Amino acid sequence: xxxxxxxxxxxxxxxxxxxxxxxxxxxxxxxxxxxxxxxxxxxxxxxxxxxxxxxxxxxxxxxxxxxxxxxxxxxxxxxxxxxxxxxxxxxxxxxxxxxxxxxxxxxxxxxxxxxxxxxxxxxxxxxxxxxxxxxxxxxxxxxxxxxxxx
Numbered sequence: 001x002x003x004x005x006x007x008x009x010x011x012x013x014x015x016x017x018x019x020x021x022x023x024x025x026x027x028x029x030x031x032x033x034x035x036x037x038x039x040x041x042x043x044x045x046x047x048x049x050x051x052x053x054x055x056x057x058x059x060x061x062x063x064x065x066x067x068x069x070x071x072x073x074x075x076x077x078x079x080x081x082x083x084x085x086x087x088x089x090x091x092x093x094x095x096x097x098x099x100x101x102x103x104x105x106x107x108x109x110x111x112x113x114x115x116x117x118x119x120x121x122x123x124x125x126x127x128x129x130x131x132x133x134x135x136x137x138x139x140x141x142x143x144x145x146x147x148x149x150x
Contacts, residue, residue: 074145090125092123094116099115100120
């Protein structure tokens with residue numbers, strides 16, 4: 001016994017007819033194209049690992065105080081991000097220097113955007129604390145940092 005769908009061409013014809021008749025066919029096609037585009041989303045996104053944390057260096061050398069400046073460096077060739085954490089202020093820099101957009105993500109799901117100037121400098125709100133990571137988009141590259149506790 002042969003069914004109409006045992007033949008690939010009949011199956012494709014029936015599927016094509018069903019999609020043409022579907023009320024939201026264009027939306028379904030757009031969703032499908034969007035889902036397909038996500039297959040390579042990480043191909044151009046670099047993972048920047050924490051390569052230096054002054055807090056860890058201070059632990060080895062001496063006890064750190066609550067008002068000590070903390071320096072963090074995230075590295076992913078060809079792009080790096082440096083953060084200086086001080087009481088009430090967090091400043092950063094993209095290396096190599098250049099403008100960029102930075103998305104700050106917190107562990108509790110809060111996300112906000114800031115801009116780095118042409119020299120690569122940016123400032124985070126001093127109230128940012130807890131577990132965060134940064135996503136940086138520049139003309140050079142795109143990267144996401146490891147999660148770090150501030």
